[in-house]
Amino acid sequence: MKNILITGCSSGIGLETAKILKENGIKVYASARKKEDVEMLKNLGFDALLIDVTNAQNIKESLEYILSKDGKIDAVFNNAGFGQPGAVEDISVKVLKEQFETNFFGMHEVTIQILPIFRKQGFGKIIQHSSVLGIISLKFRGAYNASKYAIEGLADTLRLELLDTNITVSTINTGPVTSKFRENSLNNFRKNIDIENSFFSKIYKEEVKKRLESTDDGGLFNLPASSVTNIVLKIMNSKRAKPRYYVTKATYILGFAKRVLSTSLLDKLLNKI
Numbered sequence: 001m002k003n004i005l006i007t008g009c010s011s012g013i014g015l016e017t018a019k020i021l022k023e024n025g026i027k028v029y030a031s032a033r034k035k036e037d038v039e040m041l042k043n044l045g046f047d048a049l050l051i052d053v054t055n056a057q058n059i060k061e062s063l064e065y066i067l068s069k070d071g072k073i074d075a076v077f078n079n080a081g082f083g084q085p086g087a088v089e090d091i092s093v094k095v096l097k098e099q100f101e102t103n104f105f106g107m108h109e110v111t112i113q114i115l116p117i118f119r120k121q122g123f124g125k126i127i128q129h130s131s132v133l134g135i136i137s138l139k140f141r142g143a144y145n146a147s148k149y150a151i152e153g154l155a156d157t158l159r160l161e162l163l164d165t166n167i168t169v170s171t172i173n174t175g176p177v178t179s180k181f182r183e184n185s186l187n188n189f190r191k192n193i194d195i196e197n198s199f200f201s202k203i204y205k206e207e208v209k210k211r212l213e214s215t216d217d218g219g220l221f222n223l224p225a226s227s228v229t230n231i232v233l234k235i236m237n238s239k240r241a242k243p244r245y246y247v248t249k250a251t252y253i254l255g256f257a258k259r260v261l262s263t264s265l266l267d268k269l270l271n272k273i
Contacts, residue, residue, distance in 0.1 A: 002236060003027040003070050005062070007053055007110060008080030009046075010037035011180045013129070016225035017077065017232050018046060026236055029066055033080070053080045053106025059113050067117065075125035076114050077232055078107040081147075083185035085208060086193040087200050088142040095192045096143050103147035108154065115167070123166040125241055127232060128155045132175045132251040136258050136266070138273055140200070140208055159243055168241045172231055173255070175248030176222045186212040223248050 004021060008014040009030040018030040022045070030041045031051035041048035047069070049062040066073050081103040084095060111126060118124030133141060134148030152171065159169040189195075189212060195204045227247050235241040246252050257266055 001025065001027050002074045003029065003066065003072070004075040004077060004232075004236065005029045005031065005049075005066060005073060005110075005114075006077045006079055007031050007051055007106075008033075009041060009048075010034065013174070013177060013225045013228045014077075014079045015041075017079070017229040019044070020226065020229040021233060021236065022046065024233055026233075027070070029062070031062065051080075053078075053110055054101045056109050056113070059110055063113055063117065072121050073114065073117055073124065075127060075236060076110060077127040077129065078110055079129045080106060081129065082188065083141070083181060084143040084192065085140055085185050085189040085212065086143065087140055087198065090193050090198050090200070091143050092192070096146070099143040099147050100150070103144070104150045104154075107151060111158070118167045119165070124168075125235060126158070126167065126169045127235055127241075128169065128171045129228075130155070130171050130173050132173055132248070132254055134171075135173055135251070136254045136270060138270060140203075168243075170235050170241045170243060170245060172228060172245045172247060173251050174228055175246075175250035175254075177225055177228060177248065182212055182214075 004026060006014055006018050006028060009018045010032040014030070018028045018041070022028045028046055029049055030046040031049040032038050032041060033050070033052035035050060038048045038050050049065065051058045051062050053059065063073070082099075084091070084099045107128065114124070114126070118126075128151055130151045131144075131148045133145045134152040137145040155169055155171045162169060186209070189208070193204070195201055198204060231245045231247060235245075246255060257269060261269065
């Protein structure tokens with residue numbers, strides 16, 4: 001039986017992916033950073049692990065546990081992450097570091113700990129969850145944009161360094177997908193941004209908060225979390241996974257625009273979003 005470790009399974013894409021892969025005969029080690037979420041996962045029938053990706057010891061112990069159970073690890077889906085809204089000038093260095101600790105350095109820690117295992121066993125699949133915002137940038141998402149751009153650079157480099165192995169690196173560029181991501185981003189926005197005293201206070205109140213508070217997921221380009229799950233399932237069942245997968249029409253459209261438009265024209269387009 002194939003197995004996979006998935007980070008960030010407390011809700012949304014991580015949880016949906018864990019459920020669907022399990023239903024399709026893949027042994028899922030589902031992880032979350034809070035004890036209550038680990039208990040929830042256990043109640044759903046998962047072999048659940050406590051992993052805070054900013055805690056290297058958590059990761060080490062979890063990988064050792066999986067090896068003790070199965071003697072191998074087929075794949076890892078680095079899904080854990082969060083969004084920190086706010087204009088670049090309103091993002092403190094402390095808050096930017098927090099964004100990177102989970103989205104980028106946490107992902108990297110999981111990757112470098114699992115790579116020796118993959119090299120020893122001679123195979124493995126690394127699935128990095130990036131975003132359309134790792135391809136293009138949108139206003140008031142600078143911290144998140146930067147963390148996803150960093151993932152792109154590291155994943156592209158790692159893929160080149162593993163070309164002569166049976167270890168694959170696949171990057172998933174997800175567009176708007178139904179999850180608790182927006183709700184969590186709103187909490188971070190309220191917690192870390194001085195909305196009242198910002199130059200962008202009016203825009204924050206009339207546009208950014210409205211977008212984050214909206215419960216309408218019926219947009220033209222929005223897809224359910226299962227759209228990402230299906231890609232992960234495809235990767236698990238493929239002999240040689242592709243290096244990149246786009247999810248949602250928005251990702252295809254904006255990815256194409258990035259390739260064909262000049263920077264000035266692209267800026268004008270993105271400024272309207």
